[in-house]
Amino acid sequence: MTTDPYSSSLQGVASQRVADILAGRILSGELPPGARIKQDELADELATSRIPVRDALRMLEARGLVVIRANAGARVMTLTRRDLEVSYEIRERIEPLLLADSVPHLTGEDLADLRKVMERNQGATDVEEAMALEREFHWITYRRHSTPLLAQIVERIWDTTQSYRRDYRKLAMGHTMTGAGRTHDVEHQLLYDAVAKKEVETAQAALVLHIRRTRAELARHSGVLANPGSGARNEAG
Amino acid sequence: MTTDPYSSSLQGVASQRVADILAGRILSGELPPGARIKQDELADELATSRIPVRDALRMLEARGLVVIRANAGARVMTLTRRDLEVSYEIRERIEPLLLADSVPHLTGEDLADLRKVMERNQGATDVEEAMALEREFHWITYRRHSTPLLAQIVERIWDTTQSYRRDYRKLAMGHTMTGAGRTHDVEHQLLYDAVAKKEVETAQAALVLHIRRTRAELARHSGVLANPGSGARNEAG
DNA sequence: CTATGCGCGATCGTATACCACCTGATGGAT
């Protein structure tokens, strides 16, 4: 039970329940990018009718987790290498905004939580655990934001890129465990220190560094990761 | 007719048709922020059942145009002053990315279109016309992008802020028609010149200036515009 | 052997009817 920064409450509403379950499966990698999602099948499995399933799919489309094509079904969102690259460029530019909005209002307890997660992360060896902790770490720094709009955009990007980050981590774990892993930890430490001291601009710089280096790392390895990039300029019907 | 980066055609699909109509009403201001949307009513009016209407509402929720609360109905998205401010800060940071991605690939015809729209805009006095031309102008500069993800985010922000921009323009038209209006035109000219010369960084700078100044202008007048801002830090169930 | 077109099945989209539940408002009791 990780403290997922997303997870909406509302248990009684079937569509929300379906959406949560589906989102979990996508974010956990159980449903990989490109996987087809059949409405009947899912409705049957979750003991509900197709309407909540359809509603859930629309909700997930809103979050960028699935893509729906009329009469052709829903599939888990796929990103091209370029999309992934762009996602990081966007993060680099807007997450500092979210951070600056939150940091001044973080409490002592928030900082304690942050430190705890950071330290647990430094000892983590399991990919799933590391991903969850990484996510939690950053979202604690964003915890006291007052800009849901911005947070939603950021979260959406985290969600849509999650599967690809996982693929990378699994790949990287084999041969860079000590090198890249350590750098990652150092960056977290830098970010934590700046956040704890409420040095907003330093924290922003640390965050940008962190995101940019991760992007570069990911780009370096993206050759082996799948994806038939369509180098098309805009779309035309 | 703005160059919508997605806008699926598909006329046969009722839900898409409903979504398009609803989006039009919201963007035109016919349905102002906060307006309630009743499913039965809309279904009846458009001679369809509630299912396509629900689907359409979910689609519009995905675009950030409406907000759906379980059992409490759908309403046109409302932004607080803070949301509006943040929207502009986001635009300031990510639209230059989109611009840089597109400008190098703009054709001579694109530039001709751009110039045409700019000149028509300089003579426009009608608020609706000016808004449409403003939108078209910028989207022509983005026309040759290859990053639908980024374009989608940008378009979403344009959509959700449209009603508020309209309110401002209507307000400003009365007493700043010559002052602010001229500045606006000059900025467009600066952007156009840089784009035409394919000076990407200059164009980006001009764009940032344009967005930032618009934001400042809007903030200055936002006092009179509605909105009961909830100064709450994050949400808590 | 490859390419083109056809047709059928699997799914999706939509319609209808009905019940269950939530929300907001109305009105009465303290």
Add this chain to the structure above:
DNA sequence: ATCCATCAGGTGGTATACGATCGCGCATAG
């Protein structure tokens, strides 16, 4: 005057049915 209970409107969900559309395999032509 404030608070709580009740009630209608409206949405969420279920069940069922049927037309429309897309993918894919198969037959046929080159």
